[in-house]
Amino acid sequence: MPDSTITTLDAQYIAPTYARFPVTFVRGQDAFLFDDAGRRYIDMGSGIAVSVLGYANPAWEEAVCTQAHTLSHVSNLYFTQPQTLLAQHLCERSGMKRAFFGNSGAEANECAIKTARKYSADLHGENTRPVIVTLENSFHGRTLATLAATGQETFHHHFGPFPKGFAYVPPNDLFALTAMLESQPVCAVMLETVQGEGGVEPLDPAYLNAVRAMTLEKDILLIIDEVQTGNGRTGKLFSYQHFDWLPDIVTTAKGLAGGLPMGVCLLGEKVMNTLSAGSHGSTFGGNPICAAAALAVQQQLTDDLLAEVQKKGAYITEELTALPQVQNVSGMGLMLGVACTRDPKELVLALLARGVVCLTAKHKLRLLPPLTIGWEELAQAVTIIKEEIAK
Ligand SMILES: Cc1ncc(COP(=O)(O)O)c(C=O)c1O
Incomplete structure (x- = not known):
């Protein structure tokens, strides 16, 4: 859980237009985010499609x-x-x-x-x-x-x-x-x-x-x-x-x-x-x-990087569509929506608890990782997502 001083001040002073997830991020490096307790997360959301190069790109x-x-x-x-x-x-x-x-x-x-x-x-x-x-x-x-x-x-x-x-x-x-x-x-x-x-x-x-x-x-x-x-x-x-x-x-x-x-x-x-x-x-x-x-x-954003984006998107799609609990994976490149049997909001919370930051879009799990995410952390995130979807 995030530092209660921040959540209390946030509730007091920030216009309540956002339903926040229970985490305070303090730092980012490549495709990883770190919370105020020093815990590491794999970012599969990029701050809603923003951090295309991840964090602290030199x-x-x-x-x-x-x-x-x-x-x-x-x-x-x-x-x-x-x-x-x-x-x-x-x-x-x-x-x-x-x-x-x-x-x-x-x-x-x-x-x-x-x-x-x-x-x-x-x-x-x-x-x-x-x-x-x-x-x-x-x-x-x-x-x-x-x-x-x-x-x-x-x-x-x-x-x-x-x-x-x-x-x-x-x-x-x-x-x-x-x-x-x-x-x-x-x-x-x-x-x-x-x-x-x-x-x-x-x-x-x-x-x-x-x-x-x-x-x-x-x-x-x-x-x-x-x-x-x-x-x-x-x-x-x-x-x-x-x-x-x-x-x-x-x-x-x-x-x-x-x-x-x-x-x-x-x-x-x-x-x-x-x-x-x-x-x-x-x-x-x-x-x-x-x-x-x-x-x-x-x-x-070179042609090589864009080709990798297509490959990574195809990899995620192939891995997730293989699950019987997944109805379909929509989207292109690293902009993907996963329709599955689990409630997306509850799934995102479960994934956050397991150190993977994802999003929802309507009735789907939405994945928008940094375009530069490494294959190793992508594979780790996909494994955790598959385990959670299959639960
Ligand atoms: C397709 C599209 N257009 C416009 C916007 C609005 O962008 P902003 O929040 O930067 O004003 C968004 C934000 O999600 C979007 O997805």
């Missing part, structure tokens, strides 16, 4: 410390080297043309929503095509607009009224999407290729290909929310790179800066000039320390 640490010594912040009124170099790196690897930096996934999606509306207003007139279509069971963030974009009713309770101009269709249903695009003034379709918070549910590749073709035909923008799937998580830098087309807008955050808060909205050719000076902004967005950290992350 190049990341060096980049952050050097930048903190050199220049921590000046705002976006001035040029800064790390931000520009990061934008160049991300554009070259994503096929996008320009980057707008924010501090989170929700902010990256806010930028995407604003860009889509402005693109349409510039071409077709103010407010003539305001609607953004998203999918049921999606998750796009917790700000009011991104909550409105989120196609899950449970997140909408208590917080209305929401910004207008969002419509939802069931995932993998082309007829529903066609009908929506024909009946509503739509400027963009926004989706996750693998619905992460929705239970690690990958969309059907044929559906994704058809959505791209249909949106191109109607000059409707395709926004891919890569907040969770990006930064190597699925075994490609971005998950749409498993396909042979480009989106119009890509958003990402979480693993982008490997543990520092950063989000980015990457703008493709059609929308590269849509935002103009003063039309959008962020005080901290693209902050030099976060940008230096992100560059250190991106430089380590």
Whole structure:
């Protein structure tokens, strides 16, 4: 159990929006976390897909410390080297043309929503095509607009009224999407290729290909929310790179800066000039320390590492699907959801007690280990997970 002073102070002073697990982490090294009693855990959650290089990665640490010594912040009124170099790196690897930096996934999606509306207003007139279509069971963030974009009713309770101009269709249903695009003034379709918070549910590749073709035909923008799937998580830098087309807008955050808060909205050719000076902004967005950290992350997400991510994902999937208690393992790369006979919340608690940190997503156990996790600790974690599932 964690130090009671911290849990008491936490209960007294922290807004009670989080149901915390009974552990206080004080340190991390590679794919291991250590609690306040010095106990070691294997991390299979990466702080919800954030710590892609694990903890205390030497190049990341060096980049952050050097930048903190050199220049921590000046705002976006001035040029800064790390931000520009990061934008160049991300554009070259994503096929996008320009980057707008924010501090989170929700902010990256806010930028995407604003860009889509402005693109349409510039071409077709103010407010003539305001609607953004998203999918049921999606998750796009917790700000009011991104909550409105989120196609899950449970997140909408208590917080209305929401910004207008969002419509939802069931995932993998082309007829529903066609009908929506024909009946509503739509400027963009926004989706996750693998619905992460929705239970690690990958969309059907044929559906994704058809959505791209249909949106191109109607000059409707395709926004891919890569907040969770990006930064190597699925075994490609971005998950749409498993396909042979480009989106119009890509958003990402979480693993982008490997543990520092950063989000980015990457703008493709059609929308590269849509935002103009003063039309959008962020005080901290693209902050030099976060940008230096992100560059250190991106430089380590090599093709070799991404190939390893796919191999490790295949290994976990093969091991777990062999269990009779496992109904299926969904997802791609090191973003996996395990549907099994044990209650996921209770299973995560049992695993924590055995020194393995995992997550849940809806009715599933969710695994999002650091992309750099070693084979030995991965095998140890998988053995413990199998033992617990089989109980
Ligand atoms: C797909 C997706 N989009 C957006 C978000 C929101 O990101 P953030 O919590 O950084 O605002 C999340 C967070 O889980 C996510 O998974």
